[in-house]
Amino acid sequence: MLRVATPLLSVANIDQSIAFYQCLGCNVVACTRDEASGEMLWAMLVNRDAIPGGDCEPIRLMLAAHGGVSHEERKMRPSFSAMVWYLECDDVPALFAQLGNGGYAPEPIETLEDGSLQFFVRDPDGYEIAVTGGGTISD
Incomplete structure (x- = not known):
């Protein structure tokens, strides 16, 4: 298995x-x-x-x-398939801040219906990463 x-x-x-x-x-x-x-x-x-x-x-x-x-050239290949990689973490706001401080411009954090937090960020090649999990958003 x-x-x-x-x-x-x-x-x-x-x-x-x-x-x-x-x-x-x-x-x-x-x-x-x-x-x-x-x-x-x-x-x-x-x-x-x-x-x-x-x-x-x-x-x-x-x-x-x-x-x-490039990502654009890769998308033109017949074998291309879009992918979103979901990663879970304990402290979504802390990882959001770490990526922002690293210059990676994550999208804003959203609160999902179940109360968990999530944001999206793209790596340098345009691969989409979803980060989801817990934590507290400070005002």
């Missing part, structure tokens, strides 16, 4: 994407570099809070450099 899902995102600038996902709380745990240039071609990221056997399950993400193909 399935146990783990790990998305692989094709990105234009892997260093910019790593910086964005580090702002979300992820660290690079493995990578592959081009032997000639030393440039990173692939990276595996895992959330910092994941502790084996702990309360926080690991969130894994792979990034692959794709040679500068």
Whole structure:
């Protein structure tokens, strides 16, 4: 049976994407570099809070450099499918502030019918991330 899902995102600038996902709380745990240039071609990221056997399950993400193909070019491919990645966190306002301070311009936080909080943000390649969970919005 399935146990783990790990998305692989094709990105234009892997260093910019790593910086964005580090702002979300992820660290690079493995990578592959081009032997000639030393440039990173692939990276595996895992959330910092994941502790084996702990309360926080690991969130894994792979990034692959794709040679500068833009999001618009990628949308024109027959295999393109839009994706929204939903991430849950304990303190939505704190993560919202962290992303805003990092220059990533998240959309405003909304309160959902069940009382949970949610906002959307796009990574440097235009992938949409929904952040949902708890926390308190201060006035």
